[in-house]
Amino acid sequence: MTTPTEPADDTPQTSHPTPGDYGIRGSATPESLILEQLSQGPKAQACRRSKAALHQLIRDAEQAHKARSRVGTETCPQCGQPHLAHYRLTERFHLLECAHCGHHGRGTSATAARADAESGVDSGRDWRGATD
Ligand SMILES: [Zn+2]
Numbered sequence: 001m002t003t004p005t006e007p008a009d010d011t012p013q014t015s016h017p018t019p020g021d022y023g024i025r026g027s028a029t030p031e032s033l034i035l036e037q038l039s040q041g042p043k044a045q046a047c048r049r050s051k052a053a054l055h056q057l058i059r060d061a062e063q064a065h066k067a068r069s070r071v072g073t074e075t076c077p078q079c080g081q082p083h084l085a086h087y088r089l090t091e092r093f094h095l096l097e098c099a100h101c102g103h104h105g106r107g108t109s110a111t112a113a114r115a116d117a118e119s120g121v122d123s124g125r126d127w128r129g130a131t132d
Contacts, residue, residue: 064087077118078103084117086110102126 037043069087075083079101087095094113095103104127105117 015105074114076103077114078121086113097127102128 021106030110064082066087066089069089070085071088072086073082074084074086074096075082076098077123079098080101081098083100084096084098084103087097088110089095093109094107096113096117098104103120103125105115105120107116
């Protein structure tokens, strides 16, 4: 009794699988599938966590610098409350932010920042809604 042999496979072998071999439809390519897998892998997740941690460090440093740069508090030209914080972030960058109404102004000097804040009254500015 002889073991039956399978019929010879005469399908030509190709060295490059087609996207269909991956079960991919549409415009997906092997490259996009690999990129998708890489973006979900543990290294990618660790990379995203590192980036998030780095961004948090930068935000913390910015906040610390801002706190150190506070040079005073003025009366807000929009709401009239004495809660307009004045920050001198650099020699040529002054920032005014009202903790009461959210109004703000900026300029290359204290005078310019004040003028900017005054010209922007009732324009709907609110630094608290700004995305960073
Ligand atoms: Zn205000």
